[in-house]
Amino acid sequence: MLRYVTRRAAGWFLVIAVATNATYFLASSFLDPRSNFKELRPVRTDEQVSRALAPYNLDPHEPLLHRWWDWLSGVVLRFDWGRSPVGVEVNGEIGHRSLVSAQLVIGATLLSVVVGVALAVHTASRQYGWRDRAAQALSMALFNVPVSVAALALVLLAIRLNEQAGWHFLYVAGERSPDVEGFWATLGDRAAHLVLPTLTLTLTGYVGHHLTQRSLLLDVIGSDFVRTARATGLTRAQAIRRHALRTALIPTAQSVAFSIPAVFTGAVLTETVFGWNGMGQYFVQTINKNDVHGTVATAAFAAALTAIGAILADITTVLLDPRVRVS
Amino acid sequence: MGTPVSPDPTPDGIPATTTVTAAAAAATTVTAPAAAPGPVAGPAAERPPTGHDGRYLGRRRLYLRRFWRNRTAVAGVAILLLLVLFSAFGQLLTPYHFSDTDFSALTQAPGTEHLFGTNQGGNDVYASAAHGLQRSLVIAVSVSVLTVAVSAVVGAGAAYLGGRTEKATLALIHFLLIVPSFLVLALVSHKLAGDWRVLVLVLTVFGWMSTARVVWSVSTSLRERDYVLAAEFMGVHPLRIVLRHIVPNLGSLLIVNLTLGVVSTVLSESALSFLGFGVQTPDVSLGTMLADGAGTITSAPWLFAFPAALTVLLTVSMTFVGDGLRDALDPTSTTGAAGGRR
Numbered sequence: 276m277l278r279y280v281t282r283r284a285a286g287w288f289l290v291i292a293v294a295t296n297a298t299y300f301l302a303s304s305f306l307d308p309r310s311n312f313k314e315l316r317p318v319r320t321d322e323q324v325s326r327a328l329a330p331y332n333l334d335p336h337e338p339l340l341h342r343w344w345d346w347l348s349g350v351v352l353r354f355d356w357g358r359s360p361v362g363v364e365v366n367g368e369i370g371h372r373s374l375v376s377a378q379l380v381i382g383a384t385l386l387s388v389v390v391g392v393a394l395a396v397h398t399a400s401r402q403y404g405w406r407d408r409a410a411q412a413l414s415m416a417l418f419n420v421p422v423s424v425a426a427l428a429l430v431l432l433a434i435r436l437n438e439q440a441g442w443h444f445l446y447v448a449g450e451r452s453p454d455v456e457g458f459w460a461t462l463g464d465r466a467a468h469l470v471l472p473t474l475t476l477t478l479t480g481y482v483g484h485h486l487t488q489r490s491l492l493l494d495v496i497g498s499d500f501v502r503t504a505r506a507t508g509l510t511r512a513q514a515i516r517r518h519a520l521r522t523a524l525i526p527t528a529q530s531v532a533f534s535i536p537a538v539f540t541g542a543v544l545t546e547t548v549f550g551w552n553g554m555g556q557y558f559v560q561t562i563n564k565n566d567v568h569g570t571v572a573t574a575a576f577a578a579a580l581t582a583i584g585a586i587l588a589d590i591t592t593v594l595l596d597p598r599v600r601v602s
Numbered sequence: 603m604g605t606p607v608s609p610d611p612t613p614d615g616i617p618a619t620t621t622v623t624a625a626a627a628a629a630t631t632v633t634a635p636a637a638a639p640g641p642v643a644g645p646a647a648e649r650p651p652t653g654h655d656g657r658y659l660g661r662r663r664l665y666l667r668r669f670w671r672n673r674t675a676v677a678g679v680a681i682l683l684l685l686v687l688f689s690a691f692g693q694l695l696t697p698y699h700f701s702d703t704d705f706s707a708l709t710q711a712p713g714t715e716h717l718f719g720t721n722q723g724g725n726d727v728y729a730s731a732a733h734g735l736q737r738s739l740v741i742a743v744s745v746s747v748l749t750v751a752v753s754a755v756v757g758a759g760a761a762y763l764g765g766r767t768e769k770a771t772l773a774l775i776h777f778l779l780i781v782p783s784f785l786v787l788a789l790v791s792h793k794l795a796g797d798w799r800v801l802v803l804v805l806t807v808f809g810w811m812s813t814a815r816v817v818w819s820v821s822t823s824l825r826e827r828d829y830v831l832a833a834e835f836m837g838v839h840p841l842r843i844v845l846r847h848i849v850p851n852l853g854s855l856l857i858v859n860l861t862l863g864v865v866s867t868v869l870s871e872s873a874l875s876f877l878g879f880g881v882q883t884p885d886v887s888l889g890t891m892l893a894d895g896a897g898t899i900t901s902a903p904w905l906f907a908f909p910a911a912l913t914v915l916l917t918v919s920m921t922f923v924g925d926g927l928r929d930a931l932d933p934t935s936t937t938g939a940a941g942g943r944r
Contacts, residue, residue: 294781301786305793419917421869423876423892424910427899434900533779540784544873548896558785559877562792570789577782585780 276593283589287582291575298574299343299567306565308333308360331358333567346568356575357568359561365568368557373576375450376553378469380542380580383476384535390477391484392520392527398485399492400515410485418482422541426475426548433471445471450551472545480538484527491523521595528592532585539577668930675926681919685912689739692732700725700733700886709902719904721894730886731908735916737887741798741871745805746863750856753810757817758848762825762840772818775811783808784870788879798881801874805867813859820855824848854931861924865917872913888913 312324319327328334332345349355356365394414398407417425433445446452446468455464495501496519504514543555550556554576561569669675696717698704703724704716712719718727760771787808794800824830825848833843849856868888874880875889876896883890888909895906 290777290780293777297781298786298789301789305789415921416918419865419914419921421872421876421892421913421917423873423889423896424913427892427896427906427910431899431903536780536782536784539782540870540873543784544876547877558788562788562879570785574782574785577785578780581780581782 279593280586280589284582284586287585291578291582294578295571295575296343296347299346299571300339302567302570302574303339303342306562306567306570307335308565308567309335311360311565328360331360331362331568333360346571356572359566359569360564365566365572368569369554369572369576372552372554372557375551376542376546376555376576377580379472379476379545379551379553380535380538381583382469383473383480383542384531384538384584386473386477387480387534387538388484388527388531391481392488392524394481394485395488395492396515396520399489399496400512402493411489414482414485417478418486420479422475422479422544423548425479426472426545429471429475430548447471448550450549450553472542472549472551475545475548476538476541479541480534483530483534487530488523488527491526492519495519495523525592525596528588528595531588532581535581535584536577539580665930669926672926672929674922675929678919678922678926681915682923685735685916685919686739689732689736692735693729696726696729696732698726698729700729701884702726702729709898709905711902712904718908719902721902721905722898727891727905727908730891731912734886734888734891734909735912737798737881737885738868738871738889738913739916741802741805741881741887742864742867744802745809745867745871746860748802748806749810749813749863749867750860752806753814753817753859754849754852754856755844756810757814758821758824758852759841759844760814761818761821762830762844762848764825768818772815775815775818778808778811779815784873787870788874788877791874792879798885798887801871801880805870809863809867809870813863816859817852817855820852821848824851854927857931858924858928861920861927865920865924868913868917868920888916 308328309324312319312327325334325336329337332342332349334342346357349357354366356369358364359368394410398404398410401407420428430447433447437443437445444467450465450468451461452464452468455461492515496515498519501514501519504518505511509517539555542553543558545551546553546555547559554573557569558573560566561573693700698716704720704726705724708720708724709722710716710720712727716726716728718731720726721730756771760768787804791801791804794804830843830847833847838847871880871887872889872892875887876893878893881887881890891909892906892913895902895904895909899906
């Protein structure tokens with residue numbers, strides 16, 4: 276098992292490396308830090324601009340391959356992700372931001388999977404019952420709501436609820452309150468801020484897991500081994516949970532990795548709506564400021580999240596699938 | 603060889619749905635031979651196919667009947683039609699142009715003068731909504747068509763050619779699926795956008811992978827068919843086999859993906875425009891209108907409500923149509939079959 280997971284992890288690391296380097300070249304060719312100087316008065320000459328950008332390894336007169344090599348060796352040797360066009364270190368920016376975004380994305384992904392699969396088990400064993408139809412209709416509706424609309428609708432609802440309760444218990448802006456001290460108070464405060472963004476991402480993210488898991492379950496529910504399990508005296512619900520679900524979960528576990536890019540996209544939108552200082556917001560900011568290194572670091576972060584999800588999925592597969600354990 | 607354009611109505615072209623009954627599958631496959639060659643789900647066939655005396659239904663009539671029986675799908679078509687009409691002619695019903703600014707009415711609530719109210723700049727929300735919906739629809743439909751075309755050729759080509767080509771294509775697809783393509787999308791479209799046609803191109807380049815993967819997995823069984831072998835023995839060029847023997851047999855799958863592709867494109871276009879990376883300011887789309895309304899959600903909720911409602915209506919109706927088509931085109935589905943009847 277360990278060998279299987281290590282091999283997969285190595286593969287994922289390679290994918291992250293390739294993706295990050297590809298993004299570096301893309302970002303360097305599409306983002307032009309020189310255009311940040313266009314607004315400045317008096318007008319800077321080409322030379323002045325180059326001189327201003329050179330210390331940050333962004334001088335366009337330097338060949339692209341040179342810049343890339345400098346950047347890459349910085350990342351590999353010192354884990355230094357470079358600087359923005361005005362000299363701010365990317366490492367300092369992404370430190371706390373990545374934690375904020377990671378808890379959002381990972382929390383939402385786990386919740387989506389749990390909610391989706393649980394709902395699938397519940398509805399698949401009651402196919403065409405009213406609960407199945409209601410859940411199906413709800414999922415279809417949520418499937419079609421853009422993340423931005425869902426987030427804003429939740430904001431409206433939360434404001435309404437806060438007004439009704441006369442107590443500010445749902446936070447619609449920021450990832451923390453500025454004046455909270457003490458470990459437990461900070462933890463509680465963070466968690467309270469997490470509620471609505473995570474809810475947004477879960478509501479839009481669970482649908483895929485629910486619908487696919489339901490149809491996968493329905494495919495195996497009629498098979499012989501489930502009938503045999505029932506013949507040994509298990510109830511229908513037990514047979515489904517212990518035997519049918521186990522087989523049907525394997526494709527879902529594998530698809531988690533593919534769902535993370537979508538969750539990250541959702542995180543970019545939710546962070547914008549809820550005013551979080553996370554990677555998503557940083558991403559929008561860096562692109563607007565032609566910050567090549569910041570953009571690349573965000574891409575690497577997103578790829579790393581995907582890889583984490585994929586490795587978790589691989590471990591789950593190993594636990595579920597006897598064919599992997601044998602080989 | 604006849605006209606190879608007509609899709610094969612066997613169930614293999616469609617991924618198994620949840621409601622498979624073997625008996626229904628066998629019954630429909632036997633009794634649904636191709637009668638009228640031609641594109642699937644085209645406009646309604648007015649006359650029954652000649653020479654069958656009503657004993658057989660033409661395929662188009664059959665699909666239409668099955669589709670028509672599905673109430674949600676029909677509702678979807680109705681909503682979609684209304685939306686298309688609104689996007690096409692809505693602007694004619696108002697004296698305002700979406701770029702006109704009415705400085706005597708800034709951020710005005712919906713009323714008689716401005717039907718849907720105005721935004722901070724004094725633009726009429728009704729006119730903007732009609733134009734924005736049109737822009738979003740045009741982008742979504744063209745991206746979806748292009749995406750399906752690319753993924754059909756790539757997916758079927760990879761499956762047919764096999765060997766290294768197949769492996770390399772699959773590796774590329776998996777890589778692109780894992781890469782945070784939204785970032786790349788934002789990066790590229792931010793610099794090139796402003797022009798919606800560029801946005802169409804960019805969305806296509808980063809949108810074909812998942813459909814191509816489905817097409818590939820279905821094509822792997824099609825490539826083993828006898829008619830493909832026959833074509834090979836006749837010395838037909840591989841490209842021609844892919845385009846005229848494999849792709850047409852994916853017809854129903856592609857049509858369903860076409861409608862669902864519209865949904866996903868609307869979603870990603872609105873996400874991009876919401877962040878300011880998609881359609882840019884002088885132009886208006888549903889996404890930019892949502893972004894406009896986001897800031898004033900409590901003080902001027904109508905700025906958000908109308909584009910949000912339009913977006914959701916558009917995606918919901920498209921999904922209904924897509925699901926209806928899937929059920930109608932899939933011979934193994936019992937949803938459209940209404941208790942065993944065809």
